Amino acid sequence: MTRHPASPQGRPVTRPGERVRRAGAVGALALALATAGCGVPDTLAGLHPAPAEPAAAEPLDGDGAQAVTARVLDAARAVATDTGKKGNRARAEVMRGDALTYANALAKAGAASDGEGALGTASEPTVIAQSEGRDWPRAILATTLDDATSTQYLHVLVSRKPTEAFVLEASVPMFGGAALPAVATEGTGSPFVDPSARDGLAMSPDKALTGYASALRRPEPEKEPKGISAEDPFHDALTASADRQAKALKKLATLRQKHTADPKDAVAFRLADGGAVTFGLMTRTDTITVGKKAKELVLPTTYAKLVGSRKVTESMSLTSLEPVILVIPADSGDVTAIGATELLVSGKGS
Template sequence: MTHLFRRPGASSRTAPRRALVGVAAVALSAAALTGCGLGDALVGVQDVPREVGDTAPVSAESAETIATRVLTDATRAREATGAEAQQLRAKALTGAALTVTSADSRLARAGSTSTEPVTKATPPKVLGISRGNSWPRVMLVQSSREDGRTALNVLVSESASEPFKLASSAAMQPSSSVAALDSLDQGSPLNPQGTGLAVAPKALLEEYAASLRYPKPATAEHVSSSDVFARAVRANAKSQADSFAKLASLRQTHTVQPDNTVVISLRDGGAVVFGLLERTDTITLKPSGKSLTPSADFQKLLGKKTLTKSAQMHTYETVVFTVPAKSGTANLVAVDETLVSAKGE
């Protein structure tokens, strides 16, 4: 993570970039397996079943084919420009992935100097499929990025008439892991309310968001807030505030986006929780501060080289946690962040 502002006269030797930036959809590709001419049955469009079963709704082989198709389409959508971009995104993406990709495309149009993640032609691996024939249907998929990192992806089919789309994705943190899910044939139950978990998904995300707040972070009880990402967010906020000295103040909040949460059960009774937070950085100049110089990305979004009153930046944070059953502490296992918008005067 890098500072968005520097004091007048401060060094600008380091080129600005987003440290964890990346819409995971662009980093998840199986290009070598594209163009297979898949029919509707292979992309999740099926007739409404007569009864709800207790096994996975698609076979392991079909799931691998679906995953390849979805991630390839997601990559095409992310890389598209012009009139076709919106149509391709609507076809390939949903939920947090669509929200993040649409936001990131606005930054690209503004001429960001940030480096976008590149894709790697590695076949995805399906880790789990939701159990039963009801909707929504969900798949948890692992893929690789060009830099060697592993990405976790959620694919969702909302109804019998809707194919699977990429709903959320994030790069795994160093040394993190996810316990096994039930077999692909058996399927893994969805658990949106978090029944039987050490902490409910809604409470988990709100608790983690509060622990990242600046300048007064809350103490997290049910989720570890000492992961690499959390430490970096808090350290960066403090460093940024310190660099302002008496010129400006910084306030940072993290807000849960509740409609973008997906919860998939693990074999041991725990769960994987995908969520989306929106970080808001608000910088307000003090009477003693005459101006601030934004980073290059910020300048291009604003169309201004200096700020004399205030500035605000919005960033999406895609987060993935593992939550134990009954008791224990939830842990962050994957995360991505993407600059959404900026304004100032």
């Protein structure tokens, strides 16, 4: 696969007025990972019924992958803010895994999908890599650019059966200036990696997610997780926010943050250099405990709505979802994050 040059914002370089183009020579994604999920009607992704025998099916060409990606992302955006059970069912027809979990939480929170979620605003997708073989599962890795925020998004679409259309399984914004390493050399493919297996990597994708979650804990861990680098914009933003909260609370209350990896729907596949890229989900719990010198804490409106009370006398906890993209080196080196976002989803207090 030919790797695109990147601009300082971590996106393919284009001339003014020129649209982002699809990669001309894309690598294969010969998949070997199976995760739980429901099938969807082919019509939702604009596909014709797939043949009964996988061996007889032709792989998508570049234009076909481009069309499928655009239709799936458009369908996902169309139902992104639909509420209630009806909205959840509509999203389940075009999404699965972490993408579905985040989208349902986003709709419940009442947030808009244009730039505040993990889809970004509508833009023509660029296909980075796609399956070339005749077997299932099949995948497409694509990117879109949110022009309003200059944010690049990475999307993973997967079809797991001949009778199943492509659905969105992961969708995460990249950090400004971050770059995805080459996915695969042309003709060799980029197979999915079992998230629970190390398989020639510095650590398994599951362990990488757990380690990164531990590195973000506050107060900071006494011993840094081995093989994990948390020197990235997401860590810096969390630290700055926590510092501001701690300063505002002074001695009236204490703040603790715990990040927990949820790898059950993680998606990982091999990179050209032997490493792997992993799309996973973490849950963050912020706990504020009222100190002895304070009788109560008066909450801002946003928190009060989640907690169900304007005041707390003992403690308050807030829960956020955090999709993340990690790059795992082959054999040695530190795991690094190249993208992440967060969404406040619930709270409780006493």
